[in-house]
Amino acid sequence: MKNKKYIQMNENSMSTKDMLMDISSMRSKAMKLTENGKVYNVLLKDILERNLFYDDEAPMPSLKDLSAATGLKYGKIRKYMEEIYHDLVLDHEVRPVFSFAKIRYEFLIRGWTKDKFMTLEADQLPVVPRVGEQVSIPFFAAYLKTSHFYVDKIDHSFEEDLQTVKIWLKQGYYNSYWHYRKDKAKEEHEVGFMDFFDLEEHELKQKLGIGKRADDYFARTLGLSKK
Numbered sequence: 001m002k003n004k005k006y007i008q009m010n011e012n013s014m015s016t017k018d019m020l021m022d023i024s025s026m027r028s029k030a031m032k033l034t035e036n037g038k039v040y041n042v043l044l045k046d047i048l049e050r051n052l053f054y055d056d057e058a059p060m061p062s063l064k065d066l067s068a069a070t071g072l073k074y075g076k077i078r079k080y081m082e083e084i085y086h087d088l089v090l091d092h093e094v095r096p097v098f099s100f101a102k103i104r105y106e107f108l109i110r111g112w113t114k115d116k117f118m119t120l121e122a123d124q125l126p127v128v129p130r131v132g133e134q135v136s137i138p139f140f141a142a143y144l145k146t147s148h149f150y151v152d153k154i155d156h157s158f159e160e161d162l163q164t165v166k167i168w169l170k171q172g173y174y175n176s177y178w179h180y181r182k183d184k185a186k187e188e189h190e191v192g193f194m195d196f197f198d199l200e201e202h203e204l205k206q207k208l209g210i211g212k213r214a215d216d217y218f219a220r221t222l223g224l225s226k227k
Contacts, residue, residue, distance in 0.1 A: 016078065017060055019085045024053035028160055030088055040080035042070045100163040109137065109169045111144030114200060118144060129167065132174045150174035181210060
């Protein structure tokens with residue numbers, strides 16, 4: 001009984017919009033619930049037909065909209081939605097097991113300047129490069145002005161039966177100190193958040209004062225120092 005009350009409290013604390021998006025994101029799993037003959041089936045089918053998660057232009061329905069579309073009483077819509085969410089997500093005894101049989105790799109490649117950007121998709125990779133490793137891709141060298149990159153970051157996302165691995169490549173060679181320095185600058189808000197997107201690497205380094213000692217060193221070595 002305590003466990004049931006705990007689950008109910010969790011459901012009551014969740015927003016209707018968030019539950020709708022979660023249900024819509026698990027389309028194939030949610031469709032299997034319609035085979036159970038439960039009273040919420042008409043609502044579940046209507047939610048899935050709206051394709052809220054995958055269609056950016058699909059309008060978010062209100063409880064009133066869902067009541068009008070399904071013929072269910074307005075006061076029951078939220079209750080049925082919580083039951084759907086419970087059976088799909090929170091019920092550990094009957095919750096379906098996910099299987100991600102497909103995989104897609106997306107390389108997001110940035111050249112010498114931020115306006116030089118390419119993407120490459122692959123459905124197979126013998127070895128997946130990791131953050132900090134060097135990658136040589138000759139296919140776009142004429143446009144990107146380089147074929148030498150390093151892995152800056154990797155993101156994973158899951159949709160239905162698909163795992164998507166996004167691999168962000170930047171031109172040049174990995175520098176562990178610069179990677180750490182950027183993270184430190186973000187954490188301590190040394191520069192504006194958009195500077196990490198809008199500025200070129202050398203501009204960002206200049207704004208953070210990176211490389212000043214090297215400039216001073218070369219100035220002295222070349223006899224350009226005022227001292």
